[in-house]
Amino acid sequence: MPATDSAPVIRFENVVKRFGDNTVLDNLNFEVRKGERVTLIGPSGSGKTTILRLVMTLEELTDGYIYIDGEPFTYEERGGKRVARKPKDVAKVATKIGMVFQQFNLFPNMTVMENIVEAPVHVLGKSKEEARQRAHELLELVGLSDKADAHPSRLSGGQQQRVAIARALAMDPEILLLDEVTSALDPELVGEVLSVLRNIAETTNITMLIVTHEMQFAQEVSHRVLMFDQGRIIEDAEPHVMFSNPREPRTKAFLQAVL
Ligand SMILES: Nc1ncnc2c1ncn2[C@@H]1O[C@H](COP(=O)(O)OP(=O)(O)OP(=O)(O)O)[C@@H](O)[C@H]1O
Ligand SMILES: [Mg+2]
Numbered sequence: 190m191p192a193t194d195s196a197p198v199i200r201f202e203n204v205v206k207r208f209g210d211n212t213v214l215d216n217l218n219f220e221v222r223k224g225e226r227v228t229l230i231g232p233s234g235s236g237k238t239t240i241l242r243l244v245m246t247l248e249e250l251t252d253g254y255i256y257i258d259g260e261p262f263t264y265e266e267r268g269g270k271r272v273a274r275k276p277k278d279v280a281k282v283a284t285k286i287g288m289v290f291q292q293f294n295l296f297p298n299m300t301v302m303e304n305i306v307e308a309p310v311h312v313l314g315k316s317k318e319e320a321r322q323r324a325h326e327l328l329e330l331v332g333l334s335d336k337a338d339a340h341p342s343r344l345s346g347g348q349q350q351r352v353a354i355a356r357a358l359a360m361d362p363e364i365l366l367l368d369e370v371t372s373a374l375d376p377e378l379v380g381e382v383l384s385v386l387r388n389i390a391e392t393t394n395i396t397m398l399i400v401t402h403e404m405q406f407a408q409e410v411s412h413r414v415l416m417f418d419q420g421r422i423i424e425d426a427e428p429h430v431m432f433s434n435p436r437e438p439r440t441k442a443f444l445q446a447v448l
């Protein structure tokens with residue numbers, strides 16, 4: 190468990206997200222500390238993916254602020270006004286963040302190796318040699334050392350998702366966002382992906398913000414679980430409390446339905 194006084198690495202301050210007149214996140218405040226693994230649970234449409242997409246800058250904030258490592262990310266307060274930060278400054282902070290999606294989103298025309306080294310070379314400016322060396326280490330970590338030259342279409346869903354995990358880690362992110370990374374997989378392939386993630390959780394200090402329907406997995410790897418409903422956190426608890434003795438009736442009903 191990360192020290193309770195360790196610095197927040199992600200902080201949402203009065204975050205509002207609307208799509209048209211649909212308020213999805215309503216003045217949301219929460220933080221995730223360095224090295225902490227936090228799982229978001231809650232009914233479909235409660236705003237879990239939206240939170241991750243905001244952190245990934247795939248969605249625009251309607252109001253409020255997100256801080257990464259204490260630094261204002263897409264917006265900052267200057268002279269009492271809320272102003273957008275320069276794209277260059279946003280991009281710099283964004284390199285600290287990696288995401289793995291439900292649909293693996295690999296580049297189909299590239300080999301596994303090319304998929305993994307693309308961003309480290311073109312975004313971080315690593316040498317090809319250095320990027321390839323790191324890619325080999327990561328392929329070993331995800332159990333795919335023999336697939337470096339394969340194209341994604343030749344891999345199983347579980348293998349493709351493990352490549353996507355290696356590709357995210359190749360950017361050496363401080364923060365890894367995982368959005369239902371096993372939901373598109375056949376049941377027999379779920380275990381291999383979860384075991385890779387368990388291994389990463391055990392062997393690294395990477396901060397993770399996780400959305401998953403795999404409650405057993407969430408219980409094992411999370412330090413904290415946040416229950417969302419209608420864009421608000423209605424319960425924030427350690428996993429053993431959340432899953433065995435939740436406080437809120439709505440959490441109880443949700444867990445009964447999914448477990
Ligand atoms: N691009 C978009 N345009 C309009 N509305 C959107 C968009 N993306 C999400 N929404 C709406 O925002 C709300 C929250 O969606 P979100 O995908 O964050 O939910 P979720 O908690 O991840 O749900 P699920 O468990 O089904 O994945 C929903 O009402 C959804 O319809
Ligand atoms: Mg979602």
